[in-house]
Amino acid sequence: MRRWNHGKVLPVLLLCLSLLFLLAAPPFLFRRLKDKRAEDPFEPEKPEWTGILTLWDIPYISTGKGSTARWLEGPIRHFEKDYPGVFIDVRSLSTERLAMYLSGGKSNDLLPDMISLGIYEQPIPEDDLVDLLPGFPEKELDGIRDIAVERVLSGDRMIGVPWMMGSYGLAVKEEAFSDEDLTSSSKTLDYSSLNTLVKKMSFPKTSDGKKKDCYGFCSYADSSRPILSMIYGKDGKIEGDDGFSLLERWSREEGILPPDWEQFSYSTAFRLFAVEQQTGVLLGSSKIICDNRSLQQSGKGVAMQVFPVPMEKGGKFYQDQIAAYGVLRQDSSEKQKLSILFLRSLLEEDTQKQLVDLGMFSVRKDLQLYAEDEEMKILEESLSQAAAGPFGENRDRINAFWEKQKNREPAPVD
Template sequence: MRKIISFILLGFILIWTYNLFINNFIVLEEVEEEPYKGIIEIWDIPWAIKGNNYGWLQERIRNFERRNPGVYIELTQIDEDSLNSKIKNNNTLEDMPDIIPVNSSFFNSNILEPLDEYFSKEELERFKHHILKSTTCNDSLVAIPIGIGTNIMYINLDKFHERGISPPLNGNWTYEEFVNILNQLTYDSDEDGIIDEYGFIASIGAKDYNIWGIILSDGGELINPKRVEYNFYGEKAIKGLEKVINLKDKYKVVPDYFGIISEKDAWEMFYKDQKAAITISGAWASNFLEQLYSSGEGFNFDIVNYPMGYKDLPVALSNDIVSYGIVKKGDPKKTKICVKFLKYLTNESNQKSLEKIGLFTVKRGIKDMYTENIRMKKIEESLPYTEYIPFVDNWTEIDAIVQEEIRKAILGEKASYEAIEDAKIEIDKLKNQN
């Protein structure tokens, strides 16, 4: 009898063990999700650089495809206006690509997947915090930043030396020092009674933030960082705008067409015609000028910070963040592989490779970029002074309004306080319409 009972107990233990462990293990194996295999579509717009960003991205795509068999990524270049038109006119997201470029002008974050759940706290901590703020909308991460640039002042050292002028020590100067040097760099070179050499030139217009480092140097804010709202009004805003107006009206260190000249023409006036000793452009311009100088066609140049005002710190304003969002398609497996690809672009190796195209890392702790390029290293050291445009509702319309009012003030069509007040009135109307 004992043998029978023992046999029954042994059988029960074996069956119980099978059901508890082996059978559960088999079930787990059966429900394990296969990774996505198929095509991922990416649309991309030209980056704010003059390097081969398309080639950089293509190389990363090929490497990712090798690491993820069965995944194929189709990259299509498109201009920003066409991208915006397709987003507005597409009735279904199924006709949209899977990954699209996202910047502060992006107007429909509702079509983007919230990405917070795909990142651990530790992963998010590795990003530069102020960069993530510019890819966050309504407290949700809607885009993954890949690389950044900034705006910076470039000076023609040959012209400085010709006039016996020393560049600002350590690249820092006050607004008063800046104006004093501009006065010395503005003159009639052929003595015909007409000024033909100018100290400074820069462009003004929608989505153009070149001169804003001067405008914001006294503590004014284009956007309040806490409320993430338009905030350019008040005494500090007026004082900052008058600093730019005075370059033309009071100090006469810019040409009469300052306020009208396009970004392209301002840049050519500096590097090609060499009729302006100082200008403002993106980080990409450093490598461009370096190549010209090395070929014997350019001039010796250097990098300096924006002139300091009341804040006692240089300020730069930029929209140069390369970032991508994932379009909502209702396919979790596809979303995961898209996130995996964008994460891949932010790994340390790929971030360091941004050095090849004149961009900077979005990650913290990567310190050994541009160690052999002194000028690019200077730009990298200026990045903490850069304020990036975040997501703001109706930003394209707001930007167009304020930039046009700034232009009118510089052209003498309005007083500084009138331009700022009129911009606020129009922007308030825009807010009330929504």
């Protein structure tokens, strides 16, 4: 009988088994790895809907510094990482360009998935905006400042997500405190002290052989109306409070207020205060602080102190600088859900802390962004007392008051 040569057969058998393994293993291992990735809790799941979400940012609020569109790049990168296959495009539009898109009953196909909400008027019909209240966690809502929540309520509907706030204050030139009876050490001013400072800073001045007027007080009105923070007082009453009465007296005294100051843009008012230095007190937003610091870096600007707007006992601060985005109704429920998730992500703690890059403030009650910045801290702390704004039922009443003041005859000079 012929004997098998085990020394030769065994290597051949092993070689055959190796070839069989190399041919069969790759598909098997690929399936195992694919299954493992699907089970990995740290691997983001691809959402049911993928594509591009669009957001139109309208500059209803001027940031202290920087660009909102550029700031949004950070939160967008984070969101796109969490939701593979979903991308967000941001477009900055002026109010005039938005009006063109909305004119003539144009198709909603041209409109974005998310859009800035107006303040003194709402260009987008509120019925076209998704009610976010049913799916919004109550705990998350309770952590937002009350005035910011009020900003996005329309009756019993929540038509947007508030994500950024500004604040108003008084910028007062240091030279106003040269007298012994006035001191800059106080953290607040009452209307009596403010009146003293304003009158002191109203005088003719000679510079380079030229005589020019220096005014005591100035403000501006563009997309926001800081002057209302001074005259919208206790219990929501406007006319008859101390701030309103003081402005009425100043308007009758020559040299206190610049001509046509009610029509000033921010840039005109700031230039008069910090560049031409013809105004002693400027009422406005955190942008004054940021812009003055930029000037000081180049050896310009003005030495100033910052104070909160005076408030009567039992009063409340008026605030119209609250940025919010709404979600337009969409055919795809999954796409709508992703839009809402992105807006909610803007409320996350790490994202809200980045608002310092815009020189703005958080809508969250539990965050203080400017503990080490005395000027910004003063404006930030006043937000805890902000409880009135042009929102809900107040909007029509405040707009009517504003139009009345714009159209009234100038007060006779005493």
